[in-house]
Amino acid sequence: MLNRVRSAVAHLVSSGGASSPRPKSPDLPNATSVPPATPEEPKSPSARRGIGSGAPAKTVEARASFSRPTFLQLSPGGLRRADDHAGRLVQSPPDTGRRLPWSTGYAEVINAGKSRHNEDQACCEVVYVEGRRSIAGAPKEPSRGQSCWSSQKDVTHESLIIGAIENAFQLMDEQMARERRGHQVEGGCCALVVVYLLGKVYVANAGDSRAIIVRNGEIIPMSREFTPETERQRLQLLGFLKPELLGGEFTHLEFPRRVQPKELGQRILYRDQNMTGWAYKKIELEDLRFPLVCGEGKKARVMATIGVTRGLGDHNLKVCSSTLPIKPFLSCFPEVRVYDLTQYEHCPDDVLVLGTDGLWDVTNDYEVAATVDRVLSTYEPNDSSRYTALAQALVLGSRGIPRDRGWRLPNNKLGSGDDISVFVIPLGGPGSYS
Amino acid sequence: MLNRVRSAVAHLVSSGGASSPRPKSPDLPNATSVPPATPEEPKSPSARRGIGSGAPAKTVEARASFSRPTFLQLSPGGLRRADDHAGRLVQSPPDTGRRLPWSTGYAEVINAGKSRHNEDQACCEVVYVEGRRSIAGAPKEPSRGQSCWSSQKDVTHESLIIGAIENAFQLMDEQMARERRGHQVEGGCCALVVVYLLGKVYVANAGDSRAIIVRNGEIIPMSREFTPETERQRLQLLGFLKPELLGGEFTHLEFPRRVQPKELGQRILYRDQNMTGWAYKKIELEDLRFPLVCGEGKKARVMATIGVTRGLGDHNLKVCSSTLPIKPFLSCFPEVRVYDLTQYEHCPDDVLVLGTDGLWDVTNDYEVAATVDRVLSTYEPNDSSRYTALAQALVLGSRGIPRDRGWRLPNNKLGSGDDISVFVIPLGGPGSYS
Numbered sequence: 001m002l003n004r005v006r007s008a009v010a011h012l013v014s015s016g017g018a019s020s021p022r023p024k025s026p027d028l029p030n031a032t033s034v035p036p037a038t039p040e041e042p043k044s045p046s047a048r049r050g051i052g053s054g055a056p057a058k059t060v061e062a063r064a065s066f067s068r069p070t071f072l073q074l075s076p077g078g079l080r081r082a083d084d085h086a087g088r089l090v091q092s093p094p095d096t097g098r099r100l101p102w103s104t105g106y107a108e109v110i111n112a113g114k115s116r117h118n119e120d121q122a123c124c125e126v127v128y129v130e131g132r133r134s135i136a137g138a139p140k141e142p143s144r145g146q147s148c149w150s151s152q153k154d155v156t157h158e159s160l161i162i163g164a165i166e167n168a169f170q171l172m173d174e175q176m177a178r179e180r181r182g183h184q185v186e187g188g189c190c191a192l193v194v195v196y197l198l199g200k201v202y203v204a205n206a207g208d209s210r211a212i213i214v215r216n217g218e219i220i221p222m223s224r225e226f227t228p229e230t231e232r233q234r235l236q237l238l239g240f241l242k243p244e245l246l247g248g249e250f251t252h253l254e255f256p257r258r259v260q261p262k263e264l265g266q267r268i269l270y271r272d273q274n275m276t277g278w279a280y281k282k283i284e285l286e287d288l289r290f291p292l293v294c295g296e297g298k299k300a301r302v303m304a305t306i307g308v309t310r311g312l313g314d315h316n317l318k319v320c321s322s323t324l325p326i327k328p329f330l331s332c333f334p335e336v337r338v339y340d341l342t343q344y345e346h347c348p349d350d351v352l353v354l355g356t357d358g359l360w361d362v363t364n365d366y367e368v369a370a371t372v373d374r375v376l377s378t379y380e381p382n383d384s385s386r387y388t389a390l391a392q393a394l395v396l397g398s399r400g401i402p403r404d405r406g407w408r409l410p411n412n413k414l415g416s417g418d419d420i421s422v423f424v425i426p427l428g429g430p431g432s433y434s
Numbered sequence: 435m436l437n438r439v440r441s442a443v444a445h446l447v448s449s450g451g452a453s454s455p456r457p458k459s460p461d462l463p464n465a466t467s468v469p470p471a472t473p474e475e476p477k478s479p480s481a482r483r484g485i486g487s488g489a490p491a492k493t494v495e496a497r498a499s500f501s502r503p504t505f506l507q508l509s510p511g512g513l514r515r516a517d518d519h520a521g522r523l524v525q526s527p528p529d530t531g532r533r534l535p536w537s538t539g540y541a542e543v544i545n546a547g548k549s550r551h552n553e554d555q556a557c558c559e560v561v562y563v564e565g566r567r568s569i570a571g572a573p574k575e576p577s578r579g580q581s582c583w584s585s586q587k588d589v590t591h592e593s594l595i596i597g598a599i600e601n602a603f604q605l606m607d608e609q610m611a612r613e614r615r616g617h618q619v620e621g622g623c624c625a626l627v628v629v630y631l632l633g634k635v636y637v638a639n640a641g642d643s644r645a646i647i648v649r650n651g652e653i654i655p656m657s658r659e660f661t662p663e664t665e666r667q668r669l670q671l672l673g674f675l676k677p678e679l680l681g682g683e684f685t686h687l688e689f690p691r692r693v694q695p696k697e698l699g700q701r702i703l704y705r706d707q708n709m710t711g712w713a714y715k716k717i718e719l720e721d722l723r724f725p726l727v728c729g730e731g732k733k734a735r736v737m738a739t740i741g742v743t744r745g746l747g748d749h750n751l752k753v754c755s756s757t758l759p760i761k762p763f764l765s766c767f768p769e770v771r772v773y774d775l776t777q778y779e780h781c782p783d784d785v786l787v788l789g790t791d792g793l794w795d796v797t798n799d800y801e802v803a804a805t806v807d808r809v810l811s812t813y814e815p816n817d818s819s820r821y822t823a824l825a826q827a828l829v830l831g832s833r834g835i836p837r838d839r840g841w842r843l844p845n846n847k848l849g850s851g852d853d854i855s856v857f858v859i860p861l862g863g864p865g866s867y868s
Contacts, residue, residue: 153690153730155703155712162711163703170708241675256587269589269597274604274767277596278589296587333708 066117071106071124073097085113088407090395092388101126105387105424107395111358112407112417119189120356120421129197161197162336165204169312173332176313188313191334192223192354194425199342201352201427204334206310208357212365213339213427214372215350219365222337222352226310228293228300235302235309235329236273239292247324250303251289259287292329298361302329310334346428348381349373355394358420362398362409371397387424394422500551505540505558507531519547522841524829526822535560539821539858541829545792546841546851554790554855555623563631595631596770599638603746607766610747622748625768626657626788628859633776635786635861638768640744642791646799647773647861648806649784653799656771656786660744662727662734669736669743669763670707673726681758684737685723693721726763732795736763744768780862782815783807789828792854796832796843805831821858828856 068074071093074082082091092107093100100106101124110118169191180186190207203211205223213220228235232254239245239252246252254271256278264285269278281287295301302309303319303326310331317326339352353368363371375393379386400407400415407415502508505527508516516525526541527534534540535558544552603625614620624641637645639657647654658664666688673679673686680686688705690712698719703712715721729735736743737753737760744765751760773786787802797805809827813820834841834849841849 155690159711160703160713163705163709163713164711166709166711167713237671238675241672256589269594271597274765275597275600276770277593277598277600279594279597279601331708336710 066119066121068118069106069108069122069124071097071100072108083110083118085110086402088112088399088402090392090399092392095385099384100124102426103384103387104426105389105391106422107388107391108421109358109395109399109419111419114417115419118419118421120358120419121189122421122423124423157198158200158338161195161200161202162338165193165195165202165336166333169204169206169332169334173312177315180313180315186316188311188315188317188330190308190311190356192356193334194352194354194423196341199340201339201341202336203339203352204336206312206332206334208308208360209355210357210360211352211354212368213350213352214369215344215346215427217369217373219369220339221365222339224335225357226331226335227307228302228309229296231309231331232271232293233273233276234331235293236271238329240273242328245324245328246289246292247319247322249289249319249322249324250292251286252292253287254291254293255287259283261288264288302326306330341427348386348426348428349376350427351376351387351390352423352425352427353394354423354425356419356421358416358418359394359398359422361418362400362413362416363394367397368394387426391422391424394424395420500553500555502552503540503542503556503558505531505534506542517544517552519544520836522546522833522836524826524833526826529819533818534558536860537818537821538860539823539825540856541822541825542855543792543829543833543853545853548851549853552853552855553623554792554853556855556857558857591632592634592772595629595634595636596772599627599629599636599770600767603638603640603766603768607746611749614747614749620750622745622751622764624742624745624790626790627768628786628788628857630775633774635773635775636770637773637786638770640746640766640768642742642794643789644791644794645786645788646802647784647786648803649778649780649861651803651807653803654773655799656773658769659791660765660769661741662736662743663730665743665765666705666727667707667710668765669727670705672763674707676762679758679762680723680726681753681756683723683753683756683758684726685720686726687721688725688727689721693717695722698722736760740764775861782820782860782862783810784861785810785821785824786857786859786861787828788857788859790853790855792850792852793828793832793856795852796834796847796850797828801831802828821860825856825858828858829854 068079068082068091072078072082072091073094074091081087081089088109090107090109092105104124106122106124108118108120108122172191176188190209191204192207192209192211193202193204194211195202195204203222205211206226208225208227209223210225211222213222224230236252236254239250243252252273256269259268263283266283267280268283268287270281270287271278290304293300293302294304298307301307303324305319305326306314306317309329310333312332314330315327317330318324319326349372351372353372355368359368371393372390375390376386379389397409398416398420400409402408407417409415502513502516502525506512506516506525507528508525515521515523522543524541524543526539538558540556540558542552542554542556606625610622624643625638626641626643626645627636627638628645629636629638637656639645640660642659642661643657644659645656647656662669670686670688673684677686686707690703693702697717700717701714702717702721704715704721705712724738727734727736728738732741735741737758739753739760740748740751743763744767746766748764749761751764752758753760783806785806787806789802793802805827806824809824810820813823831843832850832854834843836842841851843849
């Protein structure tokens with residue numbers, strides 16, 4: 001995945017398919033691409049496929065297997081302890097090793113037994129992209145014209161980087177489709193990617209991981225989750241425009257409850273793809289079909305099968321006990337949000353927090369912000385271990401501690417039994433952004 | 435239109451198709467529906483069709499004709515003066531007449547000659563909707579369950595009112611389709627509707643009119659415009675999923691400039707329906723087609739024809755010199771935003787401003803807020819004429835004054851030559867909300 005982002009950005013900057021490094025360019029300066037953090041979270045009911053971190057593996061089989069991030073530097077013994085579903089030890093990079101870029105903090109913990117491996121696969125890489133003076137086919141300086149075709153549209157460097165990231169997600173998804181055909185690789189995953197380039201942080205999310213910035217105590221959402229509920233109208237529109245995708249088994253309409261055959265001809269509330277409110281309709285035969293989107297909260301499902309609507313892979317996923325494919329309803333495209341680091345004087349306590357759904361299932365934005373404040377205030381601003389300590393505190397806060405009846409939080413509510421991975425990227429810390 | 439909203443809300447409240455008034459109900463209290471303001475703005479290149487205000491006319495022909503709002507109480511002479519494209523007198527309800535509800539202010543001016551009639555048709559009505567004790571088929575008290583079908587989804591009164599308004603827009607559009615068949619009624623229009631019910635203001639917008647609240651100097655957007663640019667991805671998705679709608683003449687892809695046949699095989703930047711950024715592709719034969727969405731700003735067009743993507747009517751609209759229908763790309767569904775009047779202690783200077791595009795083409799939100807402050811501060815808080823004075827100032831500020839080369843603003847920029855209609859609804863003024 002990371003390689004896709006890198007090559008897409010490199011392609012963008014060097015253009016024309018040239019692959020050799022180029023000299024610095026004044027119009028697109030010598031660019032440093034630092035995708036500092038990539039927790040990627042497999043998330044669908046079929047077998048999972050993790051995306052490897054760091055150096056690409058040699059074979060499809062190796063790439064499709066799960067592994068711990070190389071920066072954890074786990075020994076064989078450490079790996080066994082990390083995989084213990086009963087102990088659920090929190091894993092972080094060793095203090096003695098090389099720090100992550102910007103002194104980024106990281107912590108992860110395995111699930112409580114729901115799957116064999118930690119399916120939240122993280123990676124982090126520093127890559128360099130060099131520009132060149134003249135970019136053939138690149139946009140000219142923007143000139144805003146009024147006539148439909150008298151001028152060229154304004155294409156900013158920012159929108160080119162966003163496009164390169166979107167492209168990388170799409171190419172990755174296509175690559176997984178190809179590998180699936182040859183090697184019977186199943187499953188899919190969400191992806192949350194952060195790229196730093198030219199003074200801006202790009203956060204790309206496809207799935208139900210989440211990124212927030214905590215800045216001077218203020219919460220700035222840097223992603224939104226893609227679920228059957230948040231994407232209801234997109235899914236319904238697709239079912240409406242392409243009814244063959246519903247296979248005569250599903251209806252694109254939403255009802256507040258399951259419609260009973262004896263209610264035929266009566267009136268019921270419904271929502272279609274155009275509506276945010278509810279209105280009445282007369283119940284017809286087609287309304288007795290199972291709804292395309294049903295359930296609420298964590299139980300919401302597309303076609304009664306999958307609870308996340310964006311991500312990579314899952315090309316083989318079918319509706320339970322049916323041959324109806326679900327992939328057409330899934331989107332591999334991320335939403336990309338941009339944060340300009342130069343627009344604000346950041347202090348060492350300003351951080352970008354990335355977490356997989358295991359974190360957010362039991363901890364909300366405000367609780368994370370409170371933990372940021374509580375933990376960072378106990379460390380010196382120039383202590384570079386403070387961000388790892390914070391990542392660990394966040395993971396522990398969602399995992400809880402083992403009690404008689406499962407993992408429990410201090411308030412005795414259930415902790416998360418899911419895999420949990422957390423990156424904490426300091427925006428004004430001891431790291432260097434150059 | 436207003437009747438559709440009224441009957442939809444009445445239907446919702448009385449339920450089951452009962453049409454007679456019902457006694458008060460404790461669970462949905464005796465409701466007062468006050469759609470206080472409805473500027474509706476025809477907006478497409480073909481012949482326009484205004485939607486009548488107030489009492490419904492007897493025949494389709496009458497309903498399809500343009501008229502000034504009844505509350506202006508124009509004499510035949512006044513009507514002639516109001517229709518003078520050279521003088522462009524600003525029209526407001528007479529001081530001597532009955533005030534609009536809540537002392538709402540209103541002003542309008544005709545265009546500078548671009549069309550014969552003032553095509554921004556306003557209306558304002560107070561209607562009453564009565565509830566009844568038991569509502570068959572209405573939602574039960576919300577109970578949040580976890581299983582997909584073990585419980586009923588949470589349906590709020592607010593979402594029922596939103597659904598009724600959405601339904602009203604759809605039914606109105608269908609009615610216009612029926613009338614078109616019998617009577618050769620052409621054209622279409624935008625619609626901006628405000629409904630007050632049960633302490634909340636509902637603002638429904640389909641088109642390029644705009645509503646903002648100015649509260650204690652702060653600007654709260656209550657609508658967004660629907661144009662080929664803001665709806666690019668919806669339009670492209672439709673063209674992608676239903677390529678037959680493009681008739682082999684258009685491509686759903688967007689390019690920064692027109693692609694030339696000699697560029698075949700070269701690389702160019704593009705955006706598809708999934709992308710917000712730009713990426714490169716190799717130019718293929720299909721890319722030489724005209725793009726579905728082209729142009730920028732006020733010149734942006736769908737299929738080189740229409741500049742507004744939501745509204746009512748236009749069932750006959752075709753691509754210029756083609757038989758390709760445009761209606762499939764237009765949506766009649768509004769976005770409905772809700773403002774809870776009870777959540778804030780409003781003062782007499784807090785207002786909801788509704789304006790047709792003639793206002794916003796030359797005056798932005800901040801300038802409107804400045805005018806609100808400037809005008810209202812010169813009137814006593816209990817002077818109920820202050821809101822009409824404000825509406826007039828807003829219309830004048832966008833119209834400008836006639837000079838040698840057209841209508842000019844004080845800064846010598848061009849004023850709007852379009853029709854302009856403005857409502858100013860006080861949120862904490864001398865009016866009564868009961």
